Amino acid sequence: MTEATAPLETKSWHRRHILDVDDMSPEEFETIFRTADAMKDVLARPIRKVPALRGQMVVNMFYENSTRTRASFEIAAKNLSADVLNMTASASSVTKGESLTDTIRTLEALGANIIVMRHQLSGAPYLAARHSHAAIVNGGDGWHAHPTQALLDLYTIRERKGTFKGLRAVIVGDIRHSRVAHSNIWGMTRLGMQVTLCAPPTLLPYGLEKAGGMMPEVAVETDLDRAIQGADVVMTLRLQRERQQSGLLPSVGEYIRRYQVNETRLKKAATDALLMHPGPVNEDIELAASAAGGTASTIDRQVENGVAVRMAVLYLISGRQSEL
Amino acid sequence: MPAKTVMNQEDIRRTLSRIAHEITERNKNTSALVLVGMQTRGVPLANRLAGLIQEFESVEVPVGALDFSLYRDDLNRGNFNPQVKSTDIPVNIDGKFVILVDDVLYTGRSTRAAMDALIDFGRPKSIQLAVIIDRGHRELPIRADYVGKNIPSAANEDIRVKLMEIDGRDEVVIAVVEDGS
Numbered sequence: 188m189t190e191a192t193a194p195l196e197t198k199s200w201h202r203r204h205i206l207d208v209d210d211m212s213p214e215e216f217e218t219i220f221r222t223a224d225a226m227k228d229v230l231a232r233p234i235r236k237v238p239a240l241r242g243q244m245v246v247n248m249f250y251e252n253s254t255r256t257r258a259s260f261e262i263a264a265k266n267l268s269a270d271v272l273n274m275t276a277s278a279s280s281v282t283k284g285e286s287l288t289d290t291i292r293t294l295e296a297l298g299a300n301i302i303v304m305r306h307q308l309s310g311a312p313y314l315a316a317r318h319s320h321a322a323i324v325n326g327g328d329g330w331h332a333h334p335t336q337a338l339l340d341l342y343t344i345r346e347r348k349g350t351f352k353g354l355r356a357v358i359v360g361d362i363r364h365s366r367v368a369h370s371n372i373w374g375m376t377r378l379g380m381q382v383t384l385c386a387p388p389t390l391l392p393y394g395l396e397k398a399g400g401m402m403p404e405v406a407v408e409t410d411l412d413r414a415i416q417g418a419d420v421v422m423t424l425r426l427q428r429e430r431q432q433s434g435l436l437p438s439v440g441e442y443i444r445r446y447q448v449n450e451t452r453l454k455k456a457a458t459d460a461l462l463m464h465p466g467p468v469n470e471d472i473e474l475a476a477s478a479a480g481g482t483a484s485t486i487d488r489q490v491e492n493g494v495a496v497r498m499a500v501l502y503l504i505s506g507r508q509s510e511l
Numbered sequence: 512m513p514a515k516t517v518m519n520q521e522d523i524r525r526t527l528s529r530i531a532h533e534i535t536e537r538n539k540n541t542s543a544l545v546l547v548g549m550q551t552r553g554v555p556l557a558n559r560l561a562g563l564i565q566e567f568e569s570v571e572v573p574v575g576a577l578d579f580s581l582y583r584d585d586l587n588r589g590n591f592n593p594q595v596k597s598t599d600i601p602v603n604i605d606g607k608f609v610i611l612v613d614d615v616l617y618t619g620r621s622t623r624a625a626m627d628a629l630i631d632f633g634r635p636k637s638i639q640l641a642v643i644i645d646r647g648h649r650e651l652p653i654r655a656d657y658v659g660k661n662i663p664s665a666a667n668e669d670i671r672v673k674l675m676e677i678d679g680r681d682e683v684v685i686a687v688v689e690d691g692s
Contacts, residue, residue: 199593200593218593218594221594221595222593222595224597225578225580225581225595225596225597225598226595228597228598229581232631232632233632234631236631237581237582237628237631238581238582238627239580239581239582239583267581502581502595503593506593
């Protein structure tokens with residue numbers, strides 16, 4: 188019996204919103220993963236639909252563009268038989284100055300039970316949650332958090348490795364501006380993984396020296412060849428090209444030479460290492476195309492698992508609505 | 512009030528033996544039978560019935576496990592159990608005689624949900640229901656085809672089927688649930 192299939196003692200779920208994973212207990216993570224296991228069973232059936240959220244409305248409110256997160260939530264909600272409304276800020280009264288709380292109240296009045304929100308400002312979903320009777324799911328806020336991406340990343344690690352304890356992950360790239368990295372750092376460390384951050388100093392988060400405060404305890408290494416040695420999980424992050432214009436990178440070429448994950452560097456990791464990326468990949472910048480398409484890559488699996496994990500999240504928070 | 516045992520290990524063994532005979536008597540074509548246990552305690556019961564049918568008829572009946580949590584109609588009514596268990600229907604159920612197996616039949620809502628879940632896997636020729644205990648209080652027009660024991664119960668009574676595979680012993684107990692407990 189692997190750790191992942193051991194009996195689960197958790198009997199209840201008390202979380203109304205999913206805003207980040209930083210305050211989640213290992214039991215809550217495991218409840219989500221077990222529920223996602225059941226959702227994967229559903230996705231393997233000829234009829235990939237169950238009536239669990241019938242009569243409920245899920246609104247995807249995206250203030251920033253997104254392909255995979257929005258599509259993934261939409262598919263997840265539809266697989267659970269929810270009604271789905273997709274909205275973008277550019278096509279709403281937000282462009283006329285409507286406030287976030289007004290938007291939330293309007294969506295509630297229209298019958299929203301769950302609002303999945305992506306926002307360019309860190310903390311916006313927290314503000315929404317304070318004013319909302321609907322459940323709020325953070326679909327990514329600013330540089331802060333992307334909890335469902337971290338959950339699907341962790342679920343993929345659990346699926347491939349069967350455990351988290353003792354695994355060593357190296358997260359490579361623009362960690363300072365990455366909400367994916369921030370949520371993963373919390374999730375990985377909470378579940379017993381050791382995390383090494385690898386980036387140019389200009390792309391590392393502030394306050395790392397104050398471990399146990401703003402950030403969990405992690406190792407920092409600016410040399411990728413050293414950081415990747417023996418790693419069980421290699422997580423690469425998308426490099427925003429505007430970081431060069433903003434003076435945080437001398438040149439993209441230099442970044443490629445020092446921080447690109449390629450097959451040669453990947454050989455220094457553990458023999459069964461996983462190569463992860465939240466997508467979309469800048470091919471041959473942060474990640475060599477040959478490595479992205481190689482056997483270690485879990486990129487497609489992450490996308491696939493995203494639907495099951497988001498189904499699990501939507502299902503679990505739906506069960507709490509009677510007690511609001 | 513302390514729990515009162517209404518069936519012991521021998522009673523359960525004898526009851527399952529009778530139900531296995533009733534199933535084979537009613538379904539002459541045993542090769543088309545499929546036993547599907549409703550999670551959680553229906554699964555070991557379905558396995559035991561399959562074992563007994565094999566013993567009596569020398570026929571190996573496939574056994575599946577069905578979780579119907581995602582088909583319940585009370586997700587938002589304060590009765591939320593986040594533990595979705597596994598579903599494994601090992602054979603194509605099209606045209607088969609499917610016996611749903613559960614421990615206790617109460618309101619009938621679990622049975623309805625299980626039938627909805629089952630129908631998403633195919634179109635059985637028929638669905639029959641086997642339970643150890645029928646305690647009444649039906650809220651839907653559902654009845655069991657095979658009943659171990661009818662126990663007309665009060666709403667404040669809790670009837671628990673305990674099985675060796677899960678609970679470490681075989682017995683059926685009845686206890687009065689105090690208000691607020």
